[in-house]
Amino acid sequence: MxxxxxxxxxxxxxxxxxxxxxxxxxxxxxxxxxxxxLSDIVVLAARRPLAPGEKDACYCSIVLKVxxxxxxxxxxxxxxxxxxATKWEMKDGGKEWIIHLRKDVRFHNGKHFTAKDVLLNIxxxxxxxxxxxxYGLSVDTYYPGLISYTAxxxxxxxxxxxxxxxxxPYKMMDFGSAMYYPGCFDEEGNFxxxxxxxxxxxxxxxxxxxxxxxxxxxxxxxxKGKIKYYKIRNIPNADVRYAALKAGEIDGVLDLNAIPPFxxxxxxxxxxxxxxxxxxxxxxxxxxxxxxFPFNDVHMRQAMSLAINRQDLIKxxxxxxxxxxxxxxNYTSPYYKxxxxxxxxxxxxxxxxxxxxxxxxxxxxxxxxxDPMQKGEAELIAYELRDIGLDVKxxxxxxAMMIRTTKKGDYNIARMQQxxxxxxxxxxxxxxxxxxxxxxxxxxxxxxxxxIAALLKEASFCTDEKRRYEIYYRIQDIAAAELxxxxxxxxxxxxxxxxxxIKNYTALQYGVDLVNAELVSQKAQENKQIQDKQIQNKxxxxxxxxxxxxxxxxxxxxxMANKNGGADGR
Amino acid sequence: xxxxxxxxxxxxxxxxIGISLLAFILGVLSPxxxxxxxxxxxxxxxxxxxxLNQMRQELGLDKPLYLQYAVWxxxxxxxxxxxxYITGQAISDELARRLPVxxxxxxxxxxxxxxxxxLLGVLSACYKGKALDKALTxxxxxxxxxxxxxxxxxxxxxxxxxxxxxxxSGSESFRHFILPxxxxxxxxMGVLCRYMRGAIVGEMGKHHYLVARTRGIGKMKLxxxxxxxxxxxxxxxxxxxYFAAVLGGSVIIExxxxxxxxxxxxxEAIHMRDYPxxxxxxLVCGVILVLTMLLVDIFxxxxxxxIRLGDEHV
Numbered sequence: 001m002x003x004x005x006x007x008x009x010x011x012x013x014x015x016x017x018x019x020x021x022x023x024x025x026x027x028x029x030x031x032x033x034x035x036x037x038l039s040d041i042v043v044l045a046a047r048r049p050l051a052p053g054e055k056d057a058c059y060c061s062i063v064l065k066v067x068x069x070x071x072x073x074x075x076x077x078x079x080x081x082x083x084x085a086t087k088w089e090m091k092d093g094g095k096e097w098i099i100h101l102r103k104d105v106r107f108h109n110g111k112h113f114t115a116k117d118v119l120l121n122i123x124x125x126x127x128x129x130x131x132x133x134x135y136g137l138s139v140d141t142y143y144p145g146l147i148s149y150t151a152x153x154x155x156x157x158x159x160x161x162x163x164x165x166x167x168x169p170y171k172m173m174d175f176g177s178a179m180y181y182p183g184c185f186d187e188e189g190n191f192x193x194x195x196x197x198x199x200x201x202x203x204x205x206x207x208x209x210x211x212x213x214x215x216x217x218x219x220x221x222x223x224k225g226k227i228k229y230y231k232i233r234n235i236p237n238a239d240v241r242y243a244a245l246k247a248g249e250i251d252g253v254l255d256l257n258a259i260p261p262f263x264x265x266x267x268x269x270x271x272x273x274x275x276x277x278x279x280x281x282x283x284x285x286x287x288x289x290x291x292x293f294p295f296n297d298v299h300m301r302q303a304m305s306l307a308i309n310r311q312d313l314i315k316x317x318x319x320x321x322x323x324x325x326x327x328x329x330n331y332t333s334p335y336y337k338x339x340x341x342x343x344x345x346x347x348x349x350x351x352x353x354x355x356x357x358x359x360x361x362x363x364x365x366x367x368x369x370x371d372p373m374q375k376g377e378a379e380l381i382a383y384e385l386r387d388i389g390l391d392v393k394x395x396x397x398x399x400a401m402m403i404r405t406t407k408k409g410d411y412n413i414a415r416m417q418q419x420x421x422x423x424x425x426x427x428x429x430x431x432x433x434x435x436x437x438x439x440x441x442x443x444x445x446x447x448x449x450x451x452i453a454a455l456l457k458e459a460s461f462c463t464d465e466k467r468r469y470e471i472y473y474r475i476q477d478i479a480a481a482e483l484x485x486x487x488x489x490x491x492x493x494x495x496x497x498x499x500x501x502i503k504n505y506t507a508l509q510y511g512v513d514l515v516n517a518e519l520v521s522q523k524a525q526e527n528k529q530i531q532d533k534q535i536q537n538k539x540x541x542x543x544x545x546x547x548x549x550x551x552x553x554x555x556x557x558x559x560m561a562n563k564n565g566g567a568d569g570r
Numbered sequence: 571x572x573x574x575x576x577x578x579x580x581x582x583x584x585x586x587i588g589i590s591l592l593a594f595i596l597g598v599l600s601p602x603x604x605x606x607x608x609x610x611x612x613x614x615x616x617x618x619x620x621x622l623n624q625m626r627q628e629l630g631l632d633k634p635l636y637l638q639y640a641v642w643x644x645x646x647x648x649x650x651x652x653x654x655y656i657t658g659q660a661i662s663d664e665l666a667r668r669l670p671v672x673x674x675x676x677x678x679x680x681x682x683x684x685x686x687x688x689l690l691g692v693l694s695a696c697y698k699g700k701a702l703d704k705a706l707t708x709x710x711x712x713x714x715x716x717x718x719x720x721x722x723x724x725x726x727x728x729x730x731x732x733x734x735x736x737x738x739s740g741s742e743s744f745r746h747f748i749l750p751x752x753x754x755x756x757x758x759m760g761v762l763c764r765y766m767r768g769a770i771v772g773e774m775g776k777h778h779y780l781v782a783r784t785r786g787i788g789k790m791k792l793x794x795x796x797x798x799x800x801x802x803x804x805x806x807x808x809x810x811x812y813f814a815a816v817l818g819g820s821v822i823i824e825x826x827x828x829x830x831x832x833x834x835x836x837x838e839a840i841h842m843r844d845y846p847x848x849x850x851x852x853l854v855c856g857v858i859l860v861l862t863m864l865l866v867d868i869f870x871x872x873x874x875x876x877i878r879l880g881d882e883h884v
Contacts, residue, residue, distance in 0.1 A: 055658035129624065131608060131658050138621075208659075208667060209830035210741065235739050235828040240726070243738040247730040370841070400602025400843050403610070438618045 041213075041229040042502055042519065045241050046255035048133065049234045051203065051212035057130035057137035059184075059195035060203065062174050063255060063511030064214055064232070065225070067197030070099060070118065070177035071169050075278075075508050078334040078423040080169040084113065084179055084198065093463055094164035099157040104221045107181040108202040115151035120182035122149050127189040135175040135421060142176040143168075166463050170424035200225045200515050209234055226518040227502075238263060245273065245496060252497030252505050254512045256282070259496045260373075261321040267496050274499045277321065278507040280491035281420040283330050284322075286381075287439075287485050289412050290446035294363070294390075300355040301483040304413075306348035307388045308381055310341050314489055317376055322489040326480045328432060330420040331490050332509050335472040339480045341487075345387060352388035360389040363412035366405060369396040374415050377488075409444035416443075416485075425472055429456055433479060440484070447484035571871075575864060582860040586853060587643075593852035594639050597845045604655045604843040605631060629655050642849060651853075652846035654839075661850045664835065669854070671741050672824070672831035675754065676816035678747045683755035683762060684809055688802065690759065691766020696793060698771055706763060713760025722753045722826045739828035750827040754820055758812050762805060769801035803874055810866030817862070818855045 051060035060066050070085040084105060089098040105113035125139040139146060145162040152158055165171070181196035194203045200222065201214040211233045216225040233250060235241045242263045244250045253259050259267070259275070267273045288295040288304075295301055310324035323331060326341040365382060367374040375396065382392035392413070397405060406414050418439075420428065431437040434456065435448045452475050459471045495512050497505040503520050506513045605625035609617035617625075626632050630641065645652055651661040694706040729749060730738035740746045773779065774797050782792055821833040832851060839847035 052657060053659075129621070129628070131656070133657070136609065233740065233828075234830070236834070237825060237828060239723070240739045240826060240828050243726045243731050247734050247738050249730075249737055249739070398602075398841070400600075400607055400841070403606060404601040404603070441619075 041231055042227050042252070042517070043231045043233060043250045044252045044254055045233045045235040045244060045250045046253070047234075047236050047238070047241070047257060048255065049209055049212070050232050050255060051206045052133045053206060053208050054191040054193070055131075056134075056191075057132035058134050058175060058178060059180075059191050060206075060212065061134055061255070061511070062178070063514070064203075064212070064230075065199040065201045065514055066195055066203055066214060067178050067180055068199045069172065069174050070101070070179065071172045071174075073173050073423060073509075078332045078336075080173055080423075085177075088169055090166070090168070090463065092164075093461070094166035094168065095161050097159045097161075097165070097168050099159065101155040101157065102221070103155050105198050106219060106221070107198055108196045108217055109181060109183075110219070111181060113179065113198055114154045115157045116154070117179060117182055118157045119149055119151055121179055122146075124182070124185055124189040130189065132175075137175075142171050144171075164461050164463075166459075166461065166468075167424040167426055170422040173422040176422065201230070204229070223515060225515045226504075227514070230514060242267065242496075245498065246270070248498070251501045252495060252512070254495055256280075256493075256510075259494050261319040261494065264321065264494045264496060265319050272498060272500050273496055274505075275494055275496045276505060276507040276512070277495075278493045279332050279509050280493040281330050281332050281509055282417055282491040283325070283328060283420075283487060284415070284417050284489055284491065285328060285485045285487040287406065287414050287416050287443040287445060288483075289406075289409050289444050290484065291409050291444050292412070294355050294361050295412060296446065297355045298482055299351045301486065302481075303348045303351035303355070303388050304385065304390070305483050305486050306342055306344045306351070307384050308341075308486070308488070309343045309384060310488055311343070313377065313380055316380070317373060318489070321492045321494055323492070324489050325487045326483075327476055328418070328479060328485055328487045329425045329428065329472075329476055330418075333420060333423045333425055335423070335425050335469060337473045337476045339476060345384075348388050352390070356389045358389075360391050362391045362393065364410075365392050365394050366402050366411050366414035367394060367396050368399050368402055368415065370399060378415065403442070406444060407442050411444075414443075425475075426456065426459055429472075429475055429479075433475065433484060443485070445484050447482075449478060449482065452478055571868065575868070578864050578867075579860075582857075585860065586856045589856040590643075590646075590849055590853050591639065593849050594642070594845070597843070597848050598635055598638075600843070602843040604845060605629060607842045607844075608656050642846065646853075651850040654847050655844045656839075656842045656847075661847055664847070665832065665850065665854060668830055668832045668835055671829060672817060672820075672833065674741075675747055675750055675820070675824075675829060675831060676813055678751035679754040679758075679816055680809060680813045682751050683758040683812065684805075686755070687759040687762025688766050688805065690763040692770060692793070692798065694763060694767040695770035695774070696790070698767075703767075706767075710760040710763040713763070714757055716756065718753050718756065719822050719826060721756055722749070722823060725749050725753060726826075741827075741829045741831075746827075746829075750823050750829060754816060754823050758809075762808070765805060765808065766801060769804060770797050773797035773801050799873070803870055806870055806873070807866055810862055810869075814859045814862040817858045 050064055051066075053059060058067070062069070068083050070083060071080050071088070072083040073079070074081040084102055086100045086102055088100070090096075091098065099118070101113070101115060101118070107113060107117075122139065122143070125137055125142070130137040143149075143159065143161070144165065146159060147162050148158075148160045150158045159168070161168075179198060180191075184191050184193065184196050186192040194206065196202070198221075200217050200220045202217050203212065204215040205211075205213040211231055213229060213231045216228050218224065232254070233244075235244060235250075238257065238260050241250070241253050242259065245253060245267065264275050268275055286304075288301060290296050290301075295304075305326060314320060314322045314324055324341050325331070325339070327337065327339045329336050331338075363385075365378055367378050375394070378392075378394045382394060385392050395411075402414060405411050418428065429452070431439040432445070433447060433449065433452045434440060435453075439445070440447055455471045455475055459468060462468050462471065493507045493509060495505065495507045499520070501520055503518050504513070505517045603622070603626075605622050606617065608629075609621060609625055623632075630638060633641070642652060649662075651665070653660055654664065657664075690706055690710065694703045694710075697703045726738045726749065729736040736749055737746050738749075770793065774793065779792055779797065782796070783789070818833070820831075821837050823829070824831045824833040825837070832854070835847065836851045838844070839851065
C-alpha cells in the first residue's frame with residue numbers, strides 16, 4: 001500500500017510540475033489581465049491560428065496588422081488602395097509598372113523601408129512556391145511573366161513583364177505584395193524568427209496553436225493603434241468561442257466564421273455584447289455535373305435556379321446574415337454587377353418538364369460532412385427540387401472524398417464555396433467559365449461559351465477601364481443566364497465583442513479594425529454599470545408596482561366576492 | 571528485470587513497424603489528394619493542374635508507394651519524423667509542443683479517476699447492501715452512461731458561463747485542465763467504482779479474511795490494509811490501458827476545450843490527408859502503448875512481488 005501511495009504522490013508531483021511550469025512560463029512572458037491590471041490587454045479568439053509562424057509564407061494573417069502590403073484594398077469600393085506604395089503607373093500596355101513608395105516608413109526594428117527591401121522580398125518569392133494557411137506565395141501567381149525588377153531610386157520600383165498585366169495592382173493587393181524586413185528570412189526564404197513588418201502592431205509572443213500576442217508599434221508612421229496589446233487565442237470550436245466570450249475570458253472574436261448566425265442572434269440579446277457585420281469575400285454555390293443528364297441541358301440548370309427560394313433559405317437557416325445571389329462574382333469586387341436571383345416555380349416546372357419529359361429524375365447531392373449547416377440547406381433545397389421532378393438523394397462526404405467524387409463526375413449536385421483573393425474577377429472567370437479552367441474541369445461542369453472566351457481574351461489586354469467594366473458585366477450576365485454553377489448566397493462577416501470592455505470593434509470584409517478599436521474607459525464602465533443597475537431597479541420597481549397593483553386588484557376581487565357571497569347568503 | 575524489459579522492447583519493434591506500415595497503407599488508400607488539400611484550402615483557392623503537379627513533386631507523391639514508405643522509414647531511422655504536407659512544420663517539433671499538453675491532461679484525468687473511483691469503490695464495498703452502497707451504485711451507473719461531450723458542455727455552461735470560476739477553454743495553466751480532466755475521467759470513475767467494489771467484496775469473502783475477522787481484526791483494518799492492496803492490482807492494469815488510450819488523444823474533449831493536444835492534430839491531419847503526420851501519430855501512439863503496458867507490468871510486479879515478469883522473479 002505504501003508503494004502505491006508513493007507512486008500516486010510522485011504522479012501528482014509530475015502533474016503539478018507539467019501544468020504548473022507551463023502556466024508560469026506563459027504568464028510571465030505574455031502580458032495578462034490578471035498580472036497587470038484590467039485594461040492592459042484585449043483578448044480575442046479565432047478559429048485557426050492567425051500566426052502559424054516561421055514555416056508559413058506569411059507568418060501571420062494580414063488581420064493582425066503586423067505586415068503591410070504595397071497595395072491594399074479599399075473596404076468600401078474593393079478598388080486597389082495605396083499602403084506602402086503611394087501611387088503606381090502603368091506603361092507599355094501593362095508590360096511595365098512603376099511603383100512609388102512612401103518615404104517615412106520604418107520596420108519594427110527601426111530600419112528604413114526602401115525599394116531595395118521590395119526587391120529582396122521579390123527575390124524571396126522567386127525561390128519557389130511557399131505554403132500558407134492564408135494565401136500561398138508564388139511569383140507566378142502575383143507577378144506572372146516578371147522579367148526584371150529594379151530600383152531606379154530608393155523609393156521607386158520598376159517591374160517589367162513579358163506580357164501585359166493590366167490588372168497588376170489587383171494581383172498585388174494585400175497578400176500579393178506583403179513586405180517584411182529581409183533579415184527575417186533564411187537562405188530558403190523561410191522566416192528565421194518572428195516576422196518583422198512595418199505595420200501598426202508587432203509580434204510580441206507567439207505560442208503555436210495556443211495564442212499570439214501583438215504589441216502596438218509606437219513608431220508607426222500612420223494612425224497608431226488605440227490598444228497596447230492584443231492576445232489572440234486559437235479556439236477552433238464556435239460554441240466554445242461563444243462560451244469564452246460569455247464567461248468574460250475573451251473580449252471578442254474575429255476571422256472567418258468568427259460566430260455563426262444563430263449564436264450572433266443569441267449573443268445580441270445580452271446587453272453586454274454587440275455584434276458588427278460587414279460584407280465577406282466568400283460566395284456559396286452549387287456545382288453541377290454538366291457532363292451528364294440532366295444538368296448537361298441549360299434549361300435544367302435554369303429550372304433548378306428558378307426553383308430555389310434563396311430568400312427563404314437565408315431567412316430560415318442563416319437568419320438573414322447572408323445575401324442571396326445569382327452571380328458567382330463576389331459582391332466585394334468593384335466589377336460586381338447586381339443580378340437579383342429569380343424565384344419562379346411555375347417557370348421552373350415548365351423548363352424542367354421540357355428536359356425531363358414529365359418524368360422524375362434521381363440526382364445525387366453531395367455535402368461536406370464537416371459543415372453542419374449544409375445538411376439543413378440541402379434538405380430545404382431537395383424539398384424545393386421535388387416540385388420540378390428531381391428526386392434528390394443527399395450524400396454527406398468528407399471534403400477530400402467530395403473533391404475526388406466531383407472530379408470523377410460521380411455526382412449531380414454538390415455544395416461548394418469560393419473566396420475572392422482580390423477584386424479582379426479575371427482569375428475566377430477563367431477558372432469557372434473556360435473549358436480548361438481549373439474549377440470547370442475539377443467540377444466536371446463541362447461548360448464552354450465562345451463569347452466568354454473571347455471577352456476574357458480581350459480583358460487580358462484591355463487597358464481601358466470602362467471597357468473592362470463592360471466586359472466583366474457581360475460575362476456576369478451570360479453566366480447568370482446559363483448557370484454553369486448555381487450561386488446561392490454571399491456570406492457576411494459577423495464579429496461579436498464585449499461592449500463593456502471594448503468599443504469601435506468593427507468588422508471588415510476580412511477581419512476587424514484592430515487599429516481603431518478602443519478600450520472602454522474605467523469611468524465609462526462604471527457609468528454603464530450604474531445605468532444598467534438603474535434600468536434593473538426601474539424594471540424591478542415596475543414589476544413590484546405591477547405586483548402591488550395586482551395584489552390590490554386581487555384583494556378588491558376577494559372583497560367583492562365576499563360581499564357578493566355575503567349578500568347571497570343573506 | 572532489465573533483461574525482461576529489453577526483450578519486451580525488442581519484441582515491440584516489429585509491432586510498431588507493422589502499425590506504421592498499416593497506417594501508411596490505409597492513409598494512401600483513403601481517397602483524396604494531399605496536394606489538392608494543401609493548395610485549395612477547402613475551396614478558397616482553385617489550384618491549376620500545373621500547380622498541383624508541382625506540389626505533388628515537392629511532397630514526393632509522384633514516387634511509387636513503396637519508395638515513399640522506404641524514404642519515410644529511412645528518415646525515421648535517423649530520428650526524423652518528416653514535415654507536415656500542410657503546414658511545412660517539422661513533425662517532431664509539433665509533437666514536442668503537443669505531447670506535453672496531452673500528457674498533462676491524461677495524467678490529471680488518470681489521477682482524478684483513480685482517486686475518486688477507488689474511493690467510491692471502497693466506500694461502496696464498506697457499506698455493502700446499505701443505502702450508501704445503493705446510492706453509489708446508482709451514481710456509478712450515471713457516470714457510465716453520461717456522454718462526455720454533453721457533460722463537457724454542461725460544465726462549461728455552469729462553471730464557465732454562469733459561475734465564471736473556471737476557464738472554458740485553453741491549456742495555459744492548471745485551472746484550464748480541471749474541467750477537461752474531470753469530463754475525461756468521469757466514466758472511468760464509474761467503471762473503477764464498480765470494479766473496485768466487486769474486487770473488495772470478492773477479497774473480503776475469501777476464507778483467510780473470515781478467519782482474520784473471527785480472530786478479532788477490525789473490518790476497516792482488514793479492508794484497507796489487506797483487501798485493498800490485493801484488489802487494486804487489476805485496477806492498475808485497467809488504469810494503464812486507460813492512460814494509454816487518453817494519451818492517444820481524446821479528440822472530442824480536446825476539441826471542445828480547445829486543447830492543442832495530439833488528438834486534434836491527428837484529426838486535422840486525417841481531414842487534410844497529411845500522411846506524414848498521420849504516420850508519426852500512429853507511431854507515437856504505438857510506442858506510448860507499448861511503453862505504458864511495460865510500465866504497468868513493472869509497476870504491478872513492484873507492488874506485488876508474487877507476480878512474475880517473464881521467466882524470472884523480480
